[in-house]
Amino acid sequence: MPGIDACLHEAMNLPGARGAAIVDWTSGLALGTAGESPNGDHEATAAETAELARAAAEYTAFAPAAAAGHKGPPVEDLIVTTRTGYHLLSFVETTFDSSVFLHLWLDRDTGNLALARLRLGQLAERLVLG
Amino acid sequence: MTTAPAHSTVSPMLVRLAGERATGALLRDHGTLYLADGRVVHAESPAAPGIDVLLTAGGRLPRAGWEEAVDRAGARREVGRFLVDSGRLGGGELEICHLGALFDAAYFALAPGSGPTRFRYGVAHWIGPVRPVSASAVERETRRRRELLDQVWPYAAVDTAPVRAREPAPGQAVTRRQRALLELADGVRTPLAIAWALGRPAFHTLLDIRRLAAAGLVETPAEPVAATPAAVPSWVATVSADPDIALLRRLRDALEASL
Numbered sequence: 433m434p435g436i437d438a439c440l441h442e443a444m445n446l447p448g449a450r451g452a453a454i455v456d457w458t459s460g461l462a463l464g465t466a467g468e469s470p471n472g473d474h475e476a477t478a479a480e481t482a483e484l485a486r487a488a489a490e491y492t493a494f495a496p497a498a499a500a501g502h503k504g505p506p507v508e509d510l511i512v513t514t515r516t517g518y519h520l521l522s523f524v525e526t527t528f529d530s531s532v533f534l535h536l537w538l539d540r541d542t543g544n545l546a547l548a549r550l551r552l553g554q555l556a557e558r559l560v561l562g
Numbered sequence: 563m564t565t566a567p568a569h570s571t572v573s574p575m576l577v578r579l580a581g582e583r584a585t586g587a588l589l590r591d592h593g594t595l596y597l598a599d600g601r602v603v604h605a606e607s608p609a610a611p612g613i614d615v616l617l618t619a620g621g622r623l624p625r626a627g628w629e630e631a632v633d634r635a636g637a638r639r640e641v642g643r644f645l646v647d648s649g650r651l652g653g654g655e656l657e658i659c660h661l662g663a664l665f666d667a668a669y670f671a672l673a674p675g676s677g678p679t680r681f682r683y684g685v686a687h688w689i690g691p692v693r694p695v696s697a698s699a700v701e702r703e704t705r706r707r708r709e710l711l712d713q714v715w716p717y718a719a720v721d722t723a724p725v726r727a728r729e730p731a732p733g734q735a736v737t738r739r740q741r742a743l744l745e746l747a748d749g750v751r752t753p754l755a756i757a758w759a760l761g762r763p764a765f766h767t768l769l770d771i772r773r774l775a776a777a778g779l780v781e782t783p784a785e786p787v788a789a790t791p792a793a794v795p796s797w798v799a800t801v802s803a804d805p806d807i808a809l810l811r812r813l814r815d816a817l818e819a820s821l
Contacts, residue, residue, distance in 0.1 A: 434653060434654055435653040435654050435656075435657050435693070436654060436657045436658070436693065439654060454658070456662065458766045458769060458770065459665075459707065459710075459763075459765060459766055459769060460706075460710070461661075461665055461703060463657070463658060463661050463662075464657075464693075475702065475703075475706075479706070489737075489739075490737040490738075490739065490740070491735075491737075492735045492737065495737075495738065506738075524658075526622075526655055526658060526659075527620070527622040527655070528616055528617050528619075528620045528622040528623075528655075528659060528761065529616070529619070529620045529760060529761050529762050530658060530659070530662065531739075531766075532658055558654075559652070559654035559655075559658075560652045560654050560655045560658075561652050
């Protein structure tokens with residue numbers, strides 16, 4: 433029965449993982465955090481990544497008409513590449529009305545982006561299945 | 563923006579109770595915070611839809627399923643656990659929903675209110691332990707939320723007034739979540755009524771309404787202004803180098819009145 437902590441723990445076990453969080457993108461609230469934060473403050477990081485996630489989730493450019501019948505978020509994930517790392521934002525689809533995503537910060541040298549993207553998507557699904 | 567309230571305490575009593583690792587219910591005018599060992603385990607407010615509303619409004623949980631859980635596990639204060647153990651809800655889902663409801667109700671419960679704050683030692687909520695959070699995290703988040711609303715659109719009047727939708731400008735996009743909200747903006751429902759109808763947290767709805775108002779998609783009601791002058795008043799010429807929000811608002815009102 434994976435909860436928030438188990439989910440973050442698994443995310444942190446991925447190669448190159450430096451920090452992870454579950455964030456609400458409407459309010460910018462961090463529901464849970466693990467590991468380090470890029471700016472030393474998990475709550476500030478959550479507020480910033482939430483703005484990015486909200487833009488992606490709401491802009492019509494990222495909401496293709498073909499997905500209009502699907503009531504979940506039109507965007508699956510976001511990848512931001514910096515000089516030293518990767519940031520993966522994976523949207524969590526809940527059956528009640530919510531706005532939550534998983535954020536994983538990976539080291540650029542030791543992280544495996546393809547693997548992490550796949551696993552984070554699975555974690556986002558399992559988080560709500562119970 | 564003022565920086566003075568940033569470090570002031572939202573509730574001195576909450577800080578003290580957390581320090582003594584108290585267990586019980588903190589009763590305030592606009593809601594109740596439940597503590598266990600000094601940590602916040604639950605919060606309720608008449609303004610905020612409870613976890614039952616959040617779960618049942620969208621059809622996630624049939625109302626009967628919720629009521630059965632309360633009947634069977636309420637007396638031993640393990641409703642949350644029962645929902646998960648009986649397969650009605652995923653563990654992560656319960657935590658996400660419960661935390662959303664907790665911070666939402668706490669925002670209203672900790673609103674600056676009149677009247678005394680009381681604490682009843684030993685009282686526990688029937689939802690039972692889900693994912694306790696520290697009192698300081700609740701304080702910080704409540705303060706951040708207050709500031710966030712005013713950063714988005716510093717007109718508190720939109721929080722309580724009936725929501726009136728405005729026509730989007732040509733080419734202006736309205737998103738999926740905004741549309742759901744605007745469809746209920748009939749000029750009668752307030753933001754809180756919309757939150758209950760949609761099964762979304764109340765603060766989220768206040769924030770979305772302020773964002774919509776900032777984007778011009780929702781009307782911003784006029785603030786109660788005492789006798790707006792007919793012409794642009796003389797103090798307009800003496801606007802200081804550091805204009806504040808109240809001043810800008812008065813300026814806007816004066817300009818609108820003179821048009």
